[in-house]
Amino acid sequence: MISYxxxxxxxxxxxxxxxxxxxxxxxxxxxxxxxxTAVCLERKPVIAPEPSKMEKEFQDYLSDLELRNSxxxxxxxxxxxxxxxxxxxxxxxxxxxxxxxxxxTAQDFIDASTEEAMSFKLAGRTTANENNNxxxxxxxxxxxxxxxxxxxxxxxHYLLPQGPRQEGETLRxxxxxxxxxxxxxxxxxxxxxxxxxxxxxxxxxxxLRTEGCxxxxxxxxxxxxxxxxxxxxxxxxxxxxxQELAKTLPKEYGQSINQFLVDE
Amino acid sequence: xxxxxKVISNMKGSAGVSNFALNYFTKRNIFLGRVDNIxxxxxxxxxxxxxxxxxxxxxxxxxxxxxxxxxxxxIRRLERNAQQLKPIDECEIPLNITDERDIRKRENVxxxxxxxxxxxxxxxxxxxxxxxxxxxxxxxxxxIMFSQQKALDQLRLESEEFYQEAIQTDFHLxxxxxxxxxxxxxxxxxxxxxxxxxxISKKWE
Numbered sequence: 001m002i003s004y005x006x007x008x009x010x011x012x013x014x015x016x017x018x019x020x021x022x023x024x025x026x027x028x029x030x031x032x033x034x035x036x037t038a039v040c041l042e043r044k045p046v047i048a049p050e051p052s053k054m055e056k057e058f059q060d061y062l063s064d065l066e067l068r069n070s071x072x073x074x075x076x077x078x079x080x081x082x083x084x085x086x087x088x089x090x091x092x093x094x095x096x097x098x099x100x101x102x103x104x105t106a107q108d109f110i111d112a113s114t115e116e117a118m119s120f121k122l123a124g125r126t127t128a129n130e131n132n133n134x135x136x137x138x139x140x141x142x143x144x145x146x147x148x149x150x151x152x153x154x155x156x157h158y159l160l161p162q163g164p165r166q167e168g169e170t171l172r173x174x175x176x177x178x179x180x181x182x183x184x185x186x187x188x189x190x191x192x193x194x195x196x197x198x199x200x201x202x203x204x205x206x207x208l209r210t211e212g213c214x215x216x217x218x219x220x221x222x223x224x225x226x227x228x229x230x231x232x233x234x235x236x237x238x239x240x241x242x243q244e245l246a247k248t249l250p251k252e253y254g255q256s257i258n259q260f261l262v263d264e
Numbered sequence: 265x266x267x268x269x270k271v272i273s274n275m276k277g278s279a280g281v282s283n284f285a286l287n288y289f290t291k292r293n294i295f296l297g298r299v300d301n302i303x304x305x306x307x308x309x310x311x312x313x314x315x316x317x318x319x320x321x322x323x324x325x326x327x328x329x330x331x332x333x334x335x336x337x338x339i340r341r342l343e344r345n346a347q348q349l350k351p352i353d354e355c356e357i358p359l360n361i362t363d364e365r366d367i368r369k370r371e372n373v374x375x376x377x378x379x380x381x382x383x384x385x386x387x388x389x390x391x392x393x394x395x396x397x398x399x400x401x402x403x404x405x406x407x408i409m410f411s412q413q414k415a416l417d418q419l420r421l422e423s424e425e426f427y428q429e430a431i432q433t434d435f436h437l438x439x440x441x442x443x444x445x446x447x448x449x450x451x452x453x454x455x456x457x458x459x460x461x462x463x464i465s466k467k468w469e
Contacts, residue, residue: 073368125449259407
């Protein structure tokens with residue numbers, strides 16, 4: 001972080017220095033950049049991640065501690081008294097009491113409840129779509145980021161949905177438009193704030209530099225997926241977790257995106 | 265009207281007033297006569313005053329008294345309630361539990377020495393673990409904020425106007441709310457058992 005800052009300060013210093021020395025001619029040859037807006041659409045994890053070994057151990061310790069320090073509840077007292085009564089009956093010290101035999105004992109209740117709990121099936125942590133990276137119903141405990149196939153120059157890349165800003169709109173409005181045109185109307189997302197979360201810039205190849213445009217500055221907005229799905233046709237897209245992102249994206253691009261994504 | 269004419273004709277005779285001034289005074293339709301020439305008609309919609317109903321002073325007094333009492337009662341009720349706080353049931357230990365404390369006590373088997381030792385170690389490890397966790401969080405937040413600042417700096421280099429628009433507060437996000445994640449995922453096509461939720465919590469006025 002410090003190194004970036006010092007580099008940045010140094011750079012701006014050099015810029016000022018150059019401008020002073022090279023007079024007005026330098027002003028005209030200031031680099032021009034295309035402004036591009038991109039949206040990083042992320043799905044939050046649906047389920048909490050598996051607790052670590054340390055977390056599990058500490059959890060067990062705390063629950064044991066809590067049990068030891070607690071008082072017995074009414075149900076436990078009832079269960080104990082019933083057990084005592086049954087023992088007394090067996091030893092024949094007390095006459096048979098019809099009340100006890102008819103009603104459901106505490107132990108019966110525990111058994112019935114356990115059986116009911118066992119028969120209830122929870123949904124699994126993994127789904128059938130685990131390897132289908134176009135599905136949102138996968139890797140439930142991970143963050144998933146949307147990539148869309150786009151043509152940059154002559155090559156197709158999987159990148160964050162992006163596009164140039166149009167006349168008369170702010171960058172934030174451009175981000176909303178890009179999300180709509182790339183992902184259709186069915187998907188709902190919330191862009192977080194008016195300010196871009198990340199930044200990436202690249203230079204065009206020398207042959208493509210026109211009208212003094214040296215390259216593009218990409219301003220990346222962060223958006224949270226809310227609901228809905230992408231259209232199955234038309235768009236070629238992927239929902240990827242952090243590791244898959246690192247593999248799929250160009251290295252430097254991936255790094256600048258990782259800058260503003262939360263750790264897993 | 266007459267007087268006015270006189271003045272003007274006099275002026276004309278003596279000082280030679282211009283035609284403009286003459287036209288000005290004669291063409292205006294303002295009443296320049298004496299004020300007591302104007303008369304007003306009587307006010308016609310007045311009616312004789314009604315006879316005031318006489319009320320027994322005792323009744324008036326009683327009425328006053330009742331009103332006063334009512335107000336006092338309200339004030340008293342407000343004062344009483346101001347002292348009384350809404351009880352929090354969860355924080356009050358029921359009386360029967362304090363009475364039966366001896367019956368309800370658990371007979372815990374004392375833990376062996378090595379288990380206690382392990383637990384002490386575990387607690388220390390846990391605090392280190394959480395400290396690392398916290399440091400990581402702070403580093404992460406720092407990284408994210410730095411990334412945003414870098415983007416904003418670059419935006420400012422390009423256009424001051426865009427920068428000013430970007431640093432505006434987004435009021436759609438306030439107040440912020442977020443749900444999840446949960447422990448287990450939702451079951452597909454799950455039909456919950458029938459029934460309604462009934463709110464049985466006490467109402468306090």
